[in-house]
Amino acid sequence: MKHLLMSLLFVLCQSELSMAEEMSKPLTDNQLQTAATLRDSVLVSNEAWSIVESLTTEVGARAGGSAGDALAVQWAQDKFKSLGFKNIRIEPVTFPSWKRGIEVAHVIAPFKQRLVITALGNSIATPDNGLQGEIIHYSTLTDLINADADDVAGKIVFISKRMKAFRDGHDYGKTVPARSSGAKEAAKKDAIGILIRSVGTDSNRVAHTGNMSYDKDIKKIPAAALSNPDADLLINMLKRKVPVIVNFTLTSEAGEDYTSYNVIGEIVGTEKPEEIILIGGHLDSWDLGTGAIDDGAGVAITMAAAYKISLMPTQPKRTIRVVLFANEEQGLFGGEQYAIAHLDELQKHIVGAESDFGAGKIWKFSTKFKPSAKALGHQIHSVLEPLGIEYGDNKAGGGPDIIHSKKAGMAVATLSQDGIDYFDYHHTANDTLDKINPENLSQNVAAYAAFVWLMTEIEGDVGFFPPDSK
Amino acid sequence: MKHLLMSLLFVLCQSELSMAEEMSKPLTDNQLQTAATLRDSVLVSNEAWSIVESLTTEVGARAGGSAGDALAVQWAQDKFKSLGFKNIRIEPVTFPSWKRGIEVAHVIAPFKQRLVITALGNSIATPDNGLQGEIIHYSTLTDLINADADDVAGKIVFISKRMKAFRDGHDYGKTVPARSSGAKEAAKKDAIGILIRSVGTDSNRVAHTGNMSYDKDIKKIPAAALSNPDADLLINMLKRKVPVIVNFTLTSEAGEDYTSYNVIGEIVGTEKPEEIILIGGHLDSWDLGTGAIDDGAGVAITMAAAYKISLMPTQPKRTIRVVLFANEEQGLFGGEQYAIAHLDELQKHIVGAESDFGAGKIWKFSTKFKPSAKALGHQIHSVLEPLGIEYGDNKAGGGPDIIHSKKAGMAVATLSQDGIDYFDYHHTANDTLDKINPENLSQNVAAYAAFVWLMTEIEGDVGFFPPDSK
Numbered sequence: 001m002k003h004l005l006m007s008l009l010f011v012l013c014q015s016e017l018s019m020a021e022e023m024s025k026p027l028t029d030n031q032l033q034t035a036a037t038l039r040d041s042v043l044v045s046n047e048a049w050s051i052v053e054s055l056t057t058e059v060g061a062r063a064g065g066s067a068g069d070a071l072a073v074q075w076a077q078d079k080f081k082s083l084g085f086k087n088i089r090i091e092p093v094t095f096p097s098w099k100r101g102i103e104v105a106h107v108i109a110p111f112k113q114r115l116v117i118t119a120l121g122n123s124i125a126t127p128d129n130g131l132q133g134e135i136i137h138y139s140t141l142t143d144l145i146n147a148d149a150d151d152v153a154g155k156i157v158f159i160s161k162r163m164k165a166f167r168d169g170h171d172y173g174k175t176v177p178a179r180s181s182g183a184k185e186a187a188k189k190d191a192i193g194i195l196i197r198s199v200g201t202d203s204n205r206v207a208h209t210g211n212m213s214y215d216k217d218i219k220k221i222p223a224a225a226l227s228n229p230d231a232d233l234l235i236n237m238l239k240r241k242v243p244v245i246v247n248f249t250l251t252s253e254a255g256e257d258y259t260s261y262n263v264i265g266e267i268v269g270t271e272k273p274e275e276i277i278l279i280g281g282h283l284d285s286w287d288l289g290t291g292a293i294d295d296g297a298g299v300a301i302t303m304a305a306a307y308k309i310s311l312m313p314t315q316p317k318r319t320i321r322v323v324l325f326a327n328e329e330q331g332l333f334g335g336e337q338y339a340i341a342h343l344d345e346l347q348k349h350i351v352g353a354e355s356d357f358g359a360g361k362i363w364k365f366s367t368k369f370k371p372s373a374k375a376l377g378h379q380i381h382s383v384l385e386p387l388g389i390e391y392g393d394n395k396a397g398g399g400p401d402i403i404h405s406k407k408a409g410m411a412v413a414t415l416s417q418d419g420i421d422y423f424d425y426h427h428t429a430n431d432t433l434d435k436i437n438p439e440n441l442s443q444n445v446a447a448y449a450a451f452v453w454l455m456t457e458i459e460g461d462v463g464f465f466p467p468d469s470k
Numbered sequence: 471m472k473h474l475l476m477s478l479l480f481v482l483c484q485s486e487l488s489m490a491e492e493m494s495k496p497l498t499d500n501q502l503q504t505a506a507t508l509r510d511s512v513l514v515s516n517e518a519w520s521i522v523e524s525l526t527t528e529v530g531a532r533a534g535g536s537a538g539d540a541l542a543v544q545w546a547q548d549k550f551k552s553l554g555f556k557n558i559r560i561e562p563v564t565f566p567s568w569k570r571g572i573e574v575a576h577v578i579a580p581f582k583q584r585l586v587i588t589a590l591g592n593s594i595a596t597p598d599n600g601l602q603g604e605i606i607h608y609s610t611l612t613d614l615i616n617a618d619a620d621d622v623a624g625k626i627v628f629i630s631k632r633m634k635a636f637r638d639g640h641d642y643g644k645t646v647p648a649r650s651s652g653a654k655e656a657a658k659k660d661a662i663g664i665l666i667r668s669v670g671t672d673s674n675r676v677a678h679t680g681n682m683s684y685d686k687d688i689k690k691i692p693a694a695a696l697s698n699p700d701a702d703l704l705i706n707m708l709k710r711k712v713p714v715i716v717n718f719t720l721t722s723e724a725g726e727d728y729t730s731y732n733v734i735g736e737i738v739g740t741e742k743p744e745e746i747i748l749i750g751g752h753l754d755s756w757d758l759g760t761g762a763i764d765d766g767a768g769v770a771i772t773m774a775a776a777y778k779i780s781l782m783p784t785q786p787k788r789t790i791r792v793v794l795f796a797n798e799e800q801g802l803f804g805g806e807q808y809a810i811a812h813l814d815e816l817q818k819h820i821v822g823a824e825s826d827f828g829a830g831k832i833w834k835f836s837t838k839f840k841p842s843a844k845a846l847g848h849q850i851h852s853v854l855e856p857l858g859i860e861y862g863d864n865k866a867g868g869g870p871d872i873i874h875s876k877k878a879g880m881a882v883a884t885l886s887q888d889g890i891d892y893f894d895y896h897h898t899a900n901d902t903l904d905k906i907n908p909e910n911l912s913q914n915v916a917a918y919a920a921f922v923w924l925m926t927e928i929e930g931d932v933g934f935f936p937p938d939s940k
Contacts, residue, residue, distance in 0.1 A: 058581045111529070112537075203902075229900070229903070
């Protein structure tokens with residue numbers, strides 16, 4: 001019955017196509033059954049847990065340009081080797097380095113209290129004795145943009161918008177502009193510094209870092225995030241309607257350019273080794289935690305999925321390439337460099353999928369395939385469905401580090417993870433191994449393994465889009 | 471029906487008594503009804519929230535002997551005054567002072583990683599360049615006590631027992647000896663330092679402080695707590711079966727004796743002003759958070775309960791004395807001093823009850839009344855029951871700061887709060903206002919107000935126990 005339904009669905013999807021477009025050949029029952037067997041065997045395995053335990057224990061924090069970055073690059077090569085990957089190699093990725101330093105803050109008046117802050121990535125330092133000024137409070141970045149410059153000049157801007165938790169994390173995009181652009185908007189109105197409420201959904205006295213940027217035509221001002229309880233405290237003080245004076249010190253600094261590496265390992269295809277199924281995560285993390293959910297989990301899930309496929313009696317027809325991208329956090333440097341370095345062979349990338357949203361269960365499978373291959377997405381989904389995964393749509397994004405390759409035309413899939421608690425820990429000291437549920441992690445690997453293996457099996461491609469198509 | 475049941479219960483309890491003992495006179499239906507009306511009006515009020523918001527915002531951290539301690543003493547007197555309390559006064563409490571300093575830790579080998587620690591209260595400092603040594607791991611304090619001294623000598627002891635969460639917090643007593651006595655037991659075997667897993671039930675990168683003590687005949691060694699994720703990390707490193715070397719630096723120091731104050735405010739009784747219903751919490755907190763749940767909540771609940779009674783059309787017959795105890799955290803100093811200073815009038819203390827277990831809903835009411843008055847406890851409980859409060863037993867402890875007064879013979883009651891998440895935040899930077907649910911707080915005030923008012927109404931006493939009775 002199920003196979004009949006799938007076949008009907010396939011015909012239905014294909015019928016949407018213009019007659020001129022060639023339809024993708026459907027996967028066979030045998031192929032789907034093999035993928036299901038693979039899925040079930042992976043579901044009870046724990047390779048991904050071992051990998052992320054190793055990375056967080058033996059390397060830990062690995063911010064781009066740090067000592068941990070170099071250690072992680074070595075770790076990744078060693079891990080690929082121990083798992084039997086082939087064509088293990090590193091590809092240089094150069095970026096400006098930035099280092100966090102001391103980060104201390106106090107309310108000076110009306111009530112002297114300590115504040116927990118963390119520098120935003122890329123922020124300049126304050127003066128050595130701290131930056132001191134009166135707080136001017138806006139609920140949102142938009143309120144700051146609409147504010148009278150006279151109210152802002154000479155003050156420390158405080159933006160207090162709180163991020164709400166959703167499974168798909170959609171409030172991140174609505175909240176993060178205060179982090180990325182707040183300093184520019186505040187400086188345009190001659191603010192001397194900016195403190196934002198952490199872009200995070202928790203209530204811990206742990207602040208969330210994340211990247212921000214300056215504009216060459218706008219004065220640079222120091223920028224930091226307050227933990228959620230500290231943002232609440234400032235608001236309660238501000239309710240007293242007396243000036244709130246804060247002093248904060250950052251000793252962060254930009255350094256020389258640093259060259260790190262995308263680390264690549266492959267399970268080489270037997271029939272079409274030049275055709276590539278690209279999966280991966282980013283190898284770097286922020287410096288505050290041990291990078292377990294962001295993105296040790298993605299590294300582990302995709303390494304483990306490829307490894308499990310390599311253990312099958314018959315090796316895959318196409319090459320499975322696992323790419324561990326350098327320095328995603330400070331500007332998608334590894335992902336961009338990969339697209340540049342591999343531009344010539346991008347048309348041989350059958351599909352790409354990055355795991356970079358923590359370690360929650362996958363609940364949705366989406367594709368960005370050519371119309372004639374959409375039905376293949378539904379077939380693949382039929383193997384994922386028993387894992388509790390619903391079908392999304394054909395508008396998948398694929399992941400941050402493959403966005404450049406997707407723009408160049410690569411087909412992508414997104415295996416959406418449940419991120420209801422992702423932003424409790426994201427970019428904080430709390431991003432540690434204990435936040436990962438081993439069973440959820442195995443569900444991720446099972447889904448990736450089944451998806452990837454089916455992609456090695458399909459006839460033809462799922463659509464190298466011309467770069468100008470969406 | 472309910473009143474009939476209560477009367478039967480009353481007779482039943484009284485029948486347990488020897489004929490020689492005089493039975494307490496039961497509360498009347500009118501009295502019970504007045505208490506119920508008070509309870510319901512308090513339940514929808516928010517005075518306690520305003521008080522704890524004021525304390526955490528305007529004072530914040532207030533460790534015994536700190537600048538915040540002095541601020542809190544002034545705050546408490548001002549707050550009593552603004553709420554119309556009478557006989558507002560301070561009573562000196564002197565104790566040795568201790569200050570936290572820098573607290574930094576790293577694993578040096580086999581994998582260099584930062585560890586989040588906090589000094590245990592009373593710990594000595596490490597050498598300026600840190601204390602460095604190999605970790606020797608024990609799961610429990612008992613394992614350390616049973617260990618071969620040769621294994622421990624020259625090493626840094628690590629005790630990893632993890633506290634489990636229960637509503638009544640009973641695992642605290644089983645876990646906290648590692649904190650209070652671990653340094654002594656480790657030093658007996660010539661350890662150079664000790665790191666314990668935080669006595670806390672959370673998974674945050676936030677360590678839990680708390681008091682420890684030395685013995686004059688045993689060498690003092692530095693003692694700190696690791697956050698739970700950091701304790702997990704150490705365990706994972708230790709699984710590699712290679713020596714784990716840690717370096718940690720504490721600059722904590724003991725200082726001169728400091729004199730703080732118990733702060734007292736009263737609602738003066740109209741008929742028997744010399745007879746006292748004693749309630750309160752402790753005014754001090756640890757230095758890491760803003761002391762919201764420990765014990766701003768207790769301060770607020772008991773102040774608000776007495777205040778609400780003061781607003782009744784008829785003033786209470788007995789005096790309600792709210793005592794905000796000094797420096798509970800570092801050794802119950804305020805509570806002990808209160809019992810000493812008030813020894814002569816303790817027989818006039820009808821009952822005592824302290825609120826010091828956070829801000830969760832009260833779920834159980836227990837007493838330690840003389841046998842002839844046990845039935846009164848059941849009557850009082852009948853007014854608390856609609857708040858979702860069950861009856862406990864007649865073995866109540868009363869609270870840490872009244873333990874000395876109880877030992878001297880004072881009757882006590884315990885209004886047990888739901889502490890399922892109390893030890894997630896207890897003694898950490900996370901002890902902040904956002905951890906308090908305003909509705910739960912009002913339920914606490916309603917229960918205290920009804921209980922206290924009924925205690926001002928009862929005929930006679932509920933039993934000043936001879937100090938030697940249990």
